[in-house]
Amino acid sequence: MVELTDTQKDFMNTAFKLAYEALELQEVPVGCIFVHSSEIVATGCNTVNETRNATRHAELNCIDIVNDICKSRGQDVRDFFAGIEVYVTVEPCIMCAAALYDLNVKSIIYGCKNDRFGGSTVFDVASVLHPITQSVGGFRAEEAMSLLKTFYKGTNPSAPPHKVKLKNKDK
Amino acid sequence: MHSWINLSAKNMSDSKRRKLQTPFYPVLSPEFTDETPLTQVYVDTIKNIKLISKVLVELNSVLPISELCHLKRARGRDILVCQCSGDLQSEDVHQILKEKKFDVSQLEGNIKKILVAEIAPKTKKQYQTVNKLWPCNFHSDKYIEQLHDNSLFGASEINDHIKYMHIAVDIAKFYNSHSGVTVIDPSINSIVAVGFDTQHNNPCQHAVMVAIDHVAVTQNGGAWNPTRGDTVACNNKIVSGLPSEALKFLQEKYTCIEFGAKKFKAKPDAETPSDGPYLCTGYVLYVTREPCIMCSMALVHSRIKRVFFGAKNNSGGLGSLCQIHTVKHLNHHYEVFGGLLEHECSSLVTVCS
Ligand SMILES: [Zn+2]
Ligand SMILES: [Zn+2]
Numbered sequence: 088m089v090e091l092t093d094t095q096k097d098f099m100n101t102a103f104k105l106a107y108e109a110l111e112l113q114e115v116p117v118g119c120i121f122v123h124s125s126e127i128v129a130t131g132c133n134t135v136n137e138t139r140n141a142t143r144h145a146e147l148n149c150i151d152i153v154n155d156i157c158k159s160r161g162q163d164v165r166d167f168f169a170g171i172e173v174y175v176t177v178e179p180c181i182m183c184a185a186a187l188y189d190l191n192v193k194s195i196i197y198g199c200k201n202d203r204f205g206g207s208t209v210f211d212v213a214s215v216l217h218p219i220t221q222s223v224g225g226f227r228a229e230e231a232m233s234l235l236k237t238f239y240k241g242t243n244p245s246a247p248p249h250k251v252k253l254k255n256k257d258k
Numbered sequence: 259m260h261s262w263i264n265l266s267a268k269n270m271s272d273s274k275r276r277k278l279q280t281p282f283y284p285v286l287s288p289e290f291t292d293e294t295p296l297t298q299v300y301v302d303t304i305k306n307i308k309l310i311s312k313v314l315v316e317l318n319s320v321l322p323i324s325e326l327c328h329l330k331r332a333r334g335r336d337i338l339v340c341q342c343s344g345d346l347q348s349e350d351v352h353q354i355l356k357e358k359k360f361d362v363s364q365l366e367g368n369i370k371k372i373l374v375a376e377i378a379p380k381t382k383k384q385y386q387t388v389n390k391l392w393p394c395n396f397h398s399d400k401y402i403e404q405l406h407d408n409s410l411f412g413a414s415e416i417n418d419h420i421k422y423m424h425i426a427v428d429i430a431k432f433y434n435s436h437s438g439v440t441v442i443d444p445s446i447n448s449i450v451a452v453g454f455d456t457q458h459n460n461p462c463q464h465a466v467m468v469a470i471d472h473v474a475v476t477q478n479g480g481a482w483n484p485t486r487g488d489t490v491a492c493n494n495k496i497v498s499g500l501p502s503e504a505l506k507f508l509q510e511k512y513t514c515i516e517f518g519a520k521k522f523k524a525k526p527d528a529e530t531p532s533d534g535p536y537l538c539t540g541y542v543l544y545v546t547r548e549p550c551i552m553c554s555m556a557l558v559h560s561r562i563k564r565v566f567f568g569a570k571n572n573s574g575g576l577g578s579l580c581q582i583h584t585v586k587h588l589n590h591h592y593e594v595f596g597g598l599l600e601h602e603c604s605s606l607v608t609v610c611s
């Protein structure tokens with residue numbers, strides 16, 4: 088597996104913080120950040136329950152933020168997305184992968200596999216869209232997966248989010 | 259309201275008439291349309307036909323064929339011994355039976371290799387093909403057969419489908435968009451939401467994504483569209499899934515059509531999870547152009563029941579590039595029909611894009 092640079096690890100860490108925040112808000116714990124020219128330009132988590140819209144995944148929330156930035160700066164959206172690096176705690180789903188590939192984002196770096204909806208694990212979107220986007224996963228995968236498991240198990244008082252956090256920091 | 263199709267062919271049989279008039283086609287999973295995969299088995303012949311039931315009971319207990327349980331064990335005096343697997347030679351078959359204490363003297367020993375269905379056939383057509391190779395169990399599923407031979411809908415339902423796609427075309431034209439959407443709650447025959455493409459504003463705002471967010475608005479949610487409050491229509495339905503200008507335009511054009519969603523119950527009021535609308539559960543979506551992969555998967559997440567599209571799309575996810583609605587591992591699947599008002603729908607694409 089490719090090693091992340093220290094800067095990339097920091098970005099991944101920011102994405103994980105968002106995932107823990109999502110868990111506390113009882114949303115699917117996925118955190119995502121968009122980086123452009125080494126600068127974080129968007130952060131997002133899943134807001135499906137809040138919006139009652141099942142498509143409001145962390146990645147799409149970040150796309151909206153970047154879109155707003157481009158519009159306010161009068162910058163070409165597609166040009167800007169070509170320089171975006173995506174850091175996300177869980178492999179993007181088929182929908183988000185298709186959206187990110189369509190925007191030609193530069194790269195996607197993710198944590199664990201998404202075995203329910205994954206855009207390469209469940210159906211390989213790249214095999215039909217042939218994107219230029221570089222995609223690589225497996226970073227802090229166990230931690231990302233245990234976050235998901237905590238969520239799908241329901242609110243488990245014996246394993247609150249901060250405990251999970253501590254346990255994984257030990258490694 | 260004018261009749262959308264001509265019902266003049268009175269002397270044709272009902273199913274034939276329906277088949278000819280169904281102005282769309284189902285987009286089915288390959289497991290229904292492809293030929294059933296085949297595998298090889300070893301077959302021997304029983305010496306005394308009178309003993310067949312005894313021999314079969316013995317054989318089933320010493321050498322069950324659990325992977326091929328859709329197959330009958332016998333055809334006349336021929337009996338299916340086992341699947342040809344790995345380097346199992348026909349000479350070894352009796353040896354295996356002997357090891358299992360099966361009396362091989364009851365068999366002729368004229369072992370043959372034959373091709374049979376590897377999995378149970380899913381449709382009558384598949385059954386008829388593989389049953390000729392070796393007798394097969396088959397439970398016909400009426401719904402699947404109707405889906406497969408495109409006879410699921412009666413004339414008045416077909417008229418409704420055409421009507422709702424016409425409205426999707428109207429919405430596309432009204433917003434000068436190359437794609438238009440209507441979302442229907444078939445349980446009350448009412449238009450819950452509409453959608454149109456606003457990619458010039460946001461690259462993810464494809465017509466389907468916009469429509470899904472409009473549905474969320476009817477449930478006091480929504481990300482792109484601010485909640486327009488509890489706007490209740492005349493018949494106690496929520497019409498906030500349609501922008502007011504679109505609602506006004508459609509209400510004037512179609513006087514006999516219902517608009518709005520069933521009243522949404524927030525968690526504290528809902529007695530059961532099935533109480534009131536949830537995402538797009540039970541809804542039917544009409545879109546003028548085959549949705550892309552993002553939109554196709556968005557409809558899986560939203561738990562739509564059925565999707566009709568008009569024109570095919572080179573980058574479409576419901577038949578052209580792939581079939582997102584039939585991906586095995588997904589937790590929700592929906593039905594897809596294509597080609598509805600194909601001509602009108604494809605002219606939208608060329609005019610506006
Ligand atoms: Zn997603
Ligand atoms: Zn789309």
